[in-house]
Amino acid sequence: MAKQAGSKPRSVRGSRTGRPIMALLDLLGRRWALRILWELRDAPLTSRALRTACDEASPTVLQARLDDLREAGFVELGDGSGYGLTALGRDLCETFMPLHRFAERWKGPSPSPRLRGEGRGEGEPPRRR
């Protein structure tokens, strides 16, 4: 599996199959990508303000992600208000809104994963090994 000896693997990682969903899943699967979209959901932010909103993340990654998202057409640099979502980006953000409700119901990685008796009378059935 030589990967891509000649050309730079600049394209999206999961996109090798050609399916756009994979490209999107990979782009959003980079660090701070989802967070940036989330913080920009209401109003545009300057790069500095965005950094503050993103828990003082490094400007290096923020800039890299911002470039990625800008290249993807989700984010654009306005005139005086800094970075903001494009119409497409706003549309994508709408897709993620249900996630908010889901997160509230989820409350983070619980130490006790037994949240619902899925059907079997569990108690810790010995995994087949």
Add this chain to the structure above:
Amino acid sequence: MAKQAGSKPRSVRGSRTGRPIMALLDLLGRRWALRILWELRDAPLTSRALRTACDEASPTVLQARLDDLREAGFVELGDGSGYGLTALGRDLCETFMPLHRFAERWKGPSPSPRLRGEGRGEGEPPRRR
């Protein structure tokens, strides 16, 4: 590779604010996390089959992500069918389904970000610097 040095790296990066949405955004923002959930959306897969489905990703990351998702309560290891989504995970996956339609309409990061006259007629306004 300490991985369990003391008791520190247990929490999620974006979770420092306490908001569950941040924890979720960070968890899903790790590599292959979204992809794994996506590949498991229909039926459970064995670890080997999942690896094949995920473009032969390294078992190292796959195992790490599988652990994360399992700890979060989204994925569980069945008896004979391998890994599968929990009821909660299936619910989360439902949230992501609209992403599929969105991706189809998006078609990946285009070299020319001007994909459609999206409404605002800005040709390419000089950025303020």
Add this chain to the structure above:
DNA sequence: CGTATTGCTACTGTAATTGTAGCAAAGAGG
């Protein structure tokens, strides 16, 4: 017993991310 499959770990590179410092280009005010 021999073979195959499954879940999982160990290891070595490489790419990505973090953290800090700093720059050039505007604006605001004097």
Add this chain to the structure above:
DNA sequence: CCTCTTTGCTACAATTACAGTAGCAATACG
């Protein structure tokens, strides 16, 4: 013009996550 502040952005070094490959223990089957 000169100073001061903000903004977008870049240059590094250090750390971490990830990719790739190899392999093991446990089960299942013939």
